Amino acid sequence: MSPQEFFELSIYISFGLSIVAFLFTIIRLILGTTLADRILSLDMLVTLGIGFIAIFTLHTGFYAYLDMAIALGLVGFLATVAFARLLMHRGETNDTPAGDKLEDIEDDDTQQAKTNGGAS
Amino acid sequence: MNKIFLINVLLAFTWCAVQGSFTFINLIFGFLISSAALWLIREQFGTSKYFNRTWLIIGLIFLFLKELFLSVVRVAWLVLKPGQSYKPSFISYPLTVDSPHEITLLANLITLTPGTLSVDVSDDNKTLYIHCIDVEDVEALRKDIRDGFERKILEALR
Amino acid sequence: MLDIFLGCLLIAAAIFNLIAAIGLLRLPDVYTRMHAASKAGTFGSGLMLVTIAIHAGEINIASRALAGVAFFLLTAPISAHLLARAAYVAGIEPWSGTVRDDLKGHYKDKQGHLSSDDD
Numbered sequence: 001m002s003p004q005e006f007f008e009l010s011i012y013i014s015f016g017l018s019i020v021a022f023l024f025t026i027i028r029l030i031l032g033t034t035l036a037d038r039i040l041s042l043d044m045l046v047t048l049g050i051g052f053i054a055i056f057t058l059h060t061g062f063y064a065y066l067d068m069a070i071a072l073g074l075v076g077f078l079a080t081v082a083f084a085r086l087l088m089h090r091g092e093t094n095d096t097p098a099g100d101k102l103e104d105i106e107d108d109d110t111q112q113a114k115t116n117g118g119a120s
Numbered sequence: 121m122n123k124i125f126l127i128n129v130l131l132a133f134t135w136c137a138v139q140g141s142f143t144f145i146n147l148i149f150g151f152l153i154s155s156a157a158l159w160l161i162r163e164q165f166g167t168s169k170y171f172n173r174t175w176l177i178i179g180l181i182f183l184f185l186k187e188l189f190l191s192v193v194r195v196a197w198l199v200l201k202p203g204q205s206y207k208p209s210f211i212s213y214p215l216t217v218d219s220p221h222e223i224t225l226l227a228n229l230i231t232l233t234p235g236t237l238s239v240d241v242s243d244d245n246k247t248l249y250i251h252c253i254d255v256e257d258v259e260a261l262r263k264d265i266r267d268g269f270e271r272k273i274l275e276a277l278r
Numbered sequence: 279m280l281d282i283f284l285g286c287l288l289i290a291a292a293i294f295n296l297i298a299a300i301g302l303l304r305l306p307d308v309y310t311r312m313h314a315a316s317k318a319g320t321f322g323s324g325l326m327l328v329t330i331a332i333h334a335g336e337i338n339i340a341s342r343a344l345a346g347v348a349f350f351l352l353t354a355p356i357s358a359h360l361l362a363r364a365a366y367v368a369g370i371e372p373w374s375g376t377v378r379d380d381l382k383g384h385y386k387d388k389q390g391h392l393s394s395d396d397d
Contacts, residue, residue, distance in 0.1 A: 003279065003280075003281035003282050003285075004281055006281060006282055006285050007281040007282070007284060007285045009285070010284075010285030010286070010288050010289050011285075011288065013289055013292070014288045014289055014291070014292035014326075017289075017292035017293060017295065017296045018292055018295060018296075020296055020299070021292075021295045021296045021298070021299035022299075023299075024296075024299035024300060024302060024303050025299050025302055027303060028299075028302045028303055028311075034308060034365075034370050035368075036308040036361060036364070036365040036368070036370050037308050037311065039361060040302070040308060040311055040312060040315055040361060041302065043315060043357060043361070044298065044299065044302055044315045044319055047295075047298075047315070047319040047320065047322075047323050047350075047354075048295055048299070048319070048323070050323045050326075050327075050350075051291065051292070051295050051322055051323040051326045054323065054326035054327055054329070054330055055288070055292075055326060057330055058288070058329065058330060058333060063330075063334060063339050066327075066330060066339065066342055066343060066346070067342070069327070069346060070342070070345070070346045070349065073346065073349060073350055073353070074349075077353040077356075077357055080357040080360070080361065081356075081357065081360055083361075084357070084360040084361045084363075084364040085364070087361075087364040087365065087368050088363075088364040088367050088368055144337050144338075144341075145337065188317075188321065188351075189321075191317050192294060192317050192318050192321045195297075195301065195313055195314055195317050195318050196294070196297045196318060198301075198313075199297055199300055199301035199304060199305065199314055199318075200297065200300070204306060206310070207376075208307075208309065208310050208372070208373060208376050209376055209378035209379065210372070210376070210378065210379045210382075211378060227355070227359065228352070228355040228356070231316065231354075231355035231358055231359060232316075232317060232320075232351070232354070232355055235313070237309070237312060237313055237316065237358060237359075237362060238355070238359055239359065239362045239363055239366060240359070240362075240363045240366070251309050251312075251313075251362060253310050253313045258378070
């Protein structure tokens with residue numbers, strides 16, 4: 001195997017490993033248990049995305065993608081900072097399932113509509 | 121310190137102007153030549169402190185890269201070894217550095233070194249709280265930080 | 279020769295990223311997971327950018343890639359610190375196996391005001 005071929009092969013191997021890493025991170029994003037775990041998984045997804053773009057840059061040889069990786073890093077950092085502030089000022093540890101809340105609101109609305117409808 | 125650095129940059133630009141080519145490589149070459157010139161006159165103009173400090177900062181950067189690599193290897197081992205036998209803990213660390221930028225630097229260095237992650241600094245800038253992933257001897261860890269990073273930061277920045 | 283070295287570097291970086299992701303799955307609580315994400319993850323992606331810098335061999339691309347690495351090394355500890363602090367202030371319990379907790383009781387309110395050891 002020539003060195004050139006080995007380099008091509010290593011690019012494909014690292015694509016594969018990155019995809020598995022993406023998968024594991026998404027499993028943690030879904031399992032969660034706390035909001036902080038989910039924020040951490042999103043941060044990790046951004047980091048993995050930067051790595052993926054870096055491999056893609058090597059694969060295509062088109063170095064303009066590098067700017068995209070740096071910009072993604074900037075935006076991802078700001079997103080994590082914003083999420084951390086949200087977590088702190090929200091002051092909740094356990095996620096109440098979003099479905100319950102929505103149903104409550106809907107119930108209230110429908111009940112109100114019904115009572116309104118009944119009144120008028 | 122900063123003045124000498126500015127003179128160094130100015131001399132590098134002068135080198136480029138005399139050479140007539142403002143490429144990046146030539147600018148770096150001019151910077152090296154002008155720092156060599158400043159090194160030659162260190163006895164007369166007192167620039168030796170500038171060079172000492174530059175060496176200390178370069179040493180700090182290399183120490184940091186070495187510790188970063190060690191920390192990644194250690195985290196990898198902790199993740200891959202079977203069973204959950206690690207002992208995480210939050211510990212407090214009394215700071216001797218006191219200015220905000222020194223604390224920032226120390227906290228960032230601590231986060232990227234083996235098994236430690238800085239969580240918060242107290243309001244009066246006296247205590248740094250660290251989360252350790254696997255710690256046996258708390259006093260040894262404190263001593264490690266005090267003799268390693270904190271001493272180097274004090275040497276390089278004061 | 280250089281190609282073989284760069285290939286090994288790239289695979290090592292991808293393995294570090296994978297280890298970070300496995301750590302995210304396997305470690306018991308958010309504070310320990312943060313160690314894996316902020317160290318192994320940053321190191322892996324940074325190593326990939328270094329690979330680009332060596333592979334390109336041009337000074338303008340290499341300087342951009344190395345600036346990216348410096349940027350990640352600066353921002354990763356800050357986001358980890360913010361997240362750990364926010365998680366602790368919001369009251370997320372550390373893992374039951376945590377041996378020692380010096381932070382306990384030092385937060386005065388939900389705004390994150392922190393007293394030091396002395397008082």
